[in-house]
Amino acid sequence: MTSTMFRIGGDLGVRRLGFGAMRLPTEPGPAREASLQVARRAVELGVTLIDTAHMYGWGANEELLAEALYPYADGLLITTKVGVARSGPSAEWKLDGRPDVLRDQVEHALRRLRVERIELLQLHRIDPEVPLADQLGALRELQTEGKLGRIGLSEVTVTELDQAREIIDVASVQNRYSLLDREHEPVLAVCEAAGIAFLPWRPVAGAASGAAAEIAAVAAELGASSAQVALAWLLGHSPVILPIPGTARIDHLEENLAATHLHLPPAHRDRLERLPPSA
Template sequence: MTSTTFRIGGDLTVRRLGFGAMHLPTDPGPAREKSVAVARRAVELGVTLIDTAYLYGGGANEELLADALHPYPDGLLITTKVGVARSGPSGEWKLDGRPAVLRDQVEQALRRLRVERIELLQLHRIDPEIPLADQVGTLRDLRAEGRIGRIGLSEVTVDELDEARKIVDIASVQNRYNLLDREHEPVLAACEAAGIAFLPWRPVARGESGARAEIAAVAAALGATPTQVALAWLLGRSPVVLPIPGTARIDHLEENLAAEHLDIPAVHRARLDRLAEPG
């Protein structure tokens, strides 16, 4: 029986199938009202892990979640990401891992999310222009100060993960990974070996038509949707995998969460495993 929960950092229990808030519209009006309804419905359905980032609207996504869900129910983890800012020559988004920028973004996230501590704070990307030790070290210092509880990384290699772990405990890694895109298989293996949560972004495969046909065939055989098959495959791939599918529609949200109850028999799993070669 596949476990439906995972302890991030060894002590923070969440439901493995979470929700990615990136796609929620934040502009005032009916679309925002629907976004609030989707976020609330996710929590009603038992979601305890919601992923957001400063990059998603320059903090607007964080504010939306706070408007929808604060005061937060016990056990709800909203994880956010820092390290991308409008620091380009013309104010465009770029990687920015300068310690002062990371500190400011964490402080702003605390304010927008209306919390005193962010239980899981992720570095959105490693800025190649700033020493990794300075970036991860800043997050380590913020953890020591009680501003964040656990530290995660995103889009990292095995070597980068190893280097970061020499500086501070890493609780999560958020890399692109799905049924048809397994480039980061070595990173998943490293996370599994270390008990680190692996949050695949873009968890629903968008592959070639032939591969999608294979997924559709398995879905038809199991009485499920291709999306549910893709998510159920991830849940069965490794106990450290915590998919965070995103949507702005309640019907899609309910479809996604139902994947938790889909059991993929070995014969079908083997068929799906063959769709992409690891690494």
């Protein structure tokens, strides 16, 4: 039977099917009010892992989650990411892993989320222009100061993950991954062997590919949606996978979370396994 729980870093227990907050509108008005309701509904339905980032609205997404959910329910983990900044008059984003920038973004996240410690902080991307030891060293210092509980990475290769593990204890990896996009299977294998949480972003992508019809056929036979089938496949594919599907609609949220209860019989899983990845 597929486990519904995972301990990030070996001690931080969360339900494996989480919620990605990136798609939640943050601008004042009806759309923001709907975003608040979606976030609250996610927690009502038992979500204990919510993913956000400094880049999502340049802090506005973090503020939205705090408005919706603070004071936080016991056991709720809101993980955020740093390492991307705006620059220039056009405010275009760029990677920025300079230690002072990372520290500043963490300090702002603490204030926006209304916490004294971020239990899981992920480096959004490795900045190739800054030594990795400097980037991770800055986060390790914040961890030593008690402002971070655990440190993760995002969009890394096996080599980068190996290098990072020589500097810090890596608690999580957040890479793009789905049934039809398995480019990072080698990274997942390292995470599984080491007990590192693997948070696939864009976990239900690929609906427009040629394999969509087969996924839809499996879904129809099981009385489910294609998204539910894709999420159920992820949950059964590796015990370290923690999908974080995102949506701005409560009906889609409820549909996604119901994937926890969807059983994929071996024959159906085999059919899905034979589908060619689109990546």
